[in-house]
Amino acid sequence: MQTWQFIVQNYTQVLELTFEHLWLVLVSTALAVVVGIPLGILITRRPLLNKPVLGLANVIQTIPSLALFGILLPAPWIGARADRLAILALTLYALLPMIRNTYVGIKSVDRAIIEAGRGMGMTDHQLLWQVELPLSLGVIVAGVRVATVISVGLATIAAAIGAGGLGEYIFRGLAMVNNQVILAGAIPAALLALAADFGLGWLEKSLSPR
Amino acid sequence: MHDAAPPRDLAIEFRNVAYRLENGRELLCDLNLQVRRGETLVLLGRSGSGKTTTLKLINRLLDASGGDLLVEGKPVRGWDVIRLRRMIGYVIQEVGLFPHFTVERNIGLVPSIDNWPPERVRKRVQELLKVVGLDPEVASRHPRELSGGQRQRVGVARALAADPPILLMDEPFGALDPITRAELQREFLDLQRRLQKTVVFVTHDLREALLLGTRIALMETGRLISLLTPEEFVRSSEPMVTAYLEAFGTDLHDWRTH
Ligand SMILES: Nc1ncnc2c1ncn2[C@@H]1O[C@H](COP(=O)(O)OP(=O)(O)OP(=O)(O)O)[C@@H](O)[C@H]1O
Numbered sequence: 001m002q003t004w005q006f007i008v009q010n011y012t013q014v015l016e017l018t019f020e021h022l023w024l025v026l027v028s029t030a031l032a033v034v035v036g037i038p039l040g041i042l043i044t045r046r047p048l049l050n051k052p053v054l055g056l057a058n059v060i061q062t063i064p065s066l067a068l069f070g071i072l073l074p075a076p077w078i079g080a081r082a083d084r085l086a087i088l089a090l091t092l093y094a095l096l097p098m099i100r101n102t103y104v105g106i107k108s109v110d111r112a113i114i115e116a117g118r119g120m121g122m123t124d125h126q127l128l129w130q131v132e133l134p135l136s137l138g139v140i141v142a143g144v145r146v147a148t149v150i151s152v153g154l155a156t157i158a159a160a161i162g163a164g165g166l167g168e169y170i171f172r173g174l175a176m177v178n179n180q181v182i183l184a185g186a187i188p189a190a191l192l193a194l195a196a197d198f199g200l201g202w203l204e205k206s207l208s209p210r
Numbered sequence: 211m212h213d214a215a216p217p218r219d220l221a222i223e224f225r226n227v228a229y230r231l232e233n234g235r236e237l238l239c240d241l242n243l244q245v246r247r248g249e250t251l252v253l254l255g256r257s258g259s260g261k262t263t264t265l266k267l268i269n270r271l272l273d274a275s276g277g278d279l280l281v282e283g284k285p286v287r288g289w290d291v292i293r294l295r296r297m298i299g300y301v302i303q304e305v306g307l308f309p310h311f312t313v314e315r316n317i318g319l320v321p322s323i324d325n326w327p328p329e330r331v332r333k334r335v336q337e338l339l340k341v342v343g344l345d346p347e348v349a350s351r352h353p354r355e356l357s358g359g360q361r362q363r364v365g366v367a368r369a370l371a372a373d374p375p376i377l378l379m380d381e382p383f384g385a386l387d388p389i390t391r392a393e394l395q396r397e398f399l400d401l402q403r404r405l406q407k408t409v410v411f412v413t414h415d416l417r418e419a420l421l422l423g424t425r426i427a428l429m430e431t432g433r434l435i436s437l438l439t440p441e442e443f444v445r446s447s448e449p450m451v452t453a454y455l456e457a458f459g460t461d462l463h464d465w466r467t468h
């Protein structure tokens with residue numbers, strides 16, 4: 001219960017860190033959506049790019065997060081500010097679920113439906129926007145959901161490079177060997193992850209065909 | 211040997227057409243076939259004989275690997291593929307309705323992408339629902355809310371929507387109970403008497419072929435075995451044809467009475 005007291009006493013700072021955390025997650029997820037969905041669509045159109053793109057996204061996913069921050073540090077403009085660095089790293093991690101789900105979603109649309117559309121003289125553009133994307137929206141949103149939940153967890157590590165967020169409390173608590181402080185960061189982060197999972201899960205269900 | 215200009219009354223012409231897979235397997239071999247304007251040519255053959263493959267060559271869902279294929283006297287490769295497909299109605303074997311569209315949007319799809327005004331599309335859909343014998347109130351339903359037979363009717367209506375001169379119908383009445391099937395066959399004959407489309411109709415049902423076809427092209431393992439009118443077909447002594455006739459029983463002399 002002392003944790004609650006700590007949170008209540010420091011609620012302005014807890015809120016501030018929560019918003020910082022949310023900001024990192026929202027910006028990086030939005031970037032991953034903007035880059036990942038077109039890439040996912042691209043590899044359904046250019047099968048040759050399929051292996052390299054998914055392979056690269058996979059490799060990024062296997063780099064430990066602290067190491068990724070370190071790798072990106074020398075990058076110009078990005079490396080100059082901790083929050084930019086954190087956002088880029090989080091974006092890179094979120095790419096794989098975005099690309100993969102977009103690709104799988106489109107590829108799993110019933111062949112017969114695609115064939116009917118093409119046979120009736122729909123252009124590739126019409127087929128994509130009127131048939132393939134609407135029918136794979138549920139799977140694509142599932143990708144956004146996975147990416148967001150992963151990102152809420154990973155964003156705690158951003159505090160290690162001074163990018164802020166709820167990780168601040170976790171690292172501070174670890175240094176002070178103080179569970180209260182750790183939990184003041186971990187509990188709001190867990191709640192954020194649950195809320196994102198629930199909200200996007202609901203969206204996914206309502207967008208899935210049938 | 212390909213010198214002759216195509217006669218004016220030919221809608222589709224296959225000249226020595228072949229279709230091979232990338233691994234070299236030949237699905238169609240040296241196909242020669244002419245479809246006259248306004249006729250119903252039935253492609254009859256067993257499962258895997260190449261009927262669907264033949265249809266898909268016509269609207270270029272597949273590209274022939276050899277020979278010449280002409281639509282309205284022009285090689286299919288010379289056509290703009292989107293324009294070619296929009297003047298060919300296509301009823302696919304698996305029906306393939308768009309599950310996220312209402313019946314109205316499904317049927318009105320080609321007119322819509324051809325930029326008809328919405329009011330005209332709506333009218334056309336109502337008209338077509340009547341043509342294929344569906345209640346106008348199904349317009350607002352989704353495909354999953356229809357029976358299999360109703361879906362097949364919607365598939366046919368969708369193919370007719372932009373009034374294409376050519377229709378490709380791949381087992382449009384497959385998987386239906388015999389009564390509904392007979393009903394749809396009658397309606398098809400009625401419709402065809404009025405509309406006089408060029409139809410290539412795929413079936414493996416001999417009775418259906420005899421009833422609907424002006425000519426029957428019998429296919430077997432990617433080859434055209436015979437091309438006969440129904441009258442010629444029932445009298446033929448070609449071994450493949452008689453095998454077919456025997457498989458369907460001997461009461462075929464009254465094939466056109468119902
Ligand atoms: N994309 C493909 N890859 C490999 N084989 C194929 C492909 N498409 C068709 N085939 C093969 O080509 C042959 C002819 O197929 P097709 O679909 O034209 O037959 P069909 O006469 O329409 O049969 P059905 O009555 O069962 O629909 C079959 O042996 C089939 O297995």
Ligand SMILES: [Mg+2]
Pocket residue numbers: 261262263303380
């Ligand atoms: Mg077939």
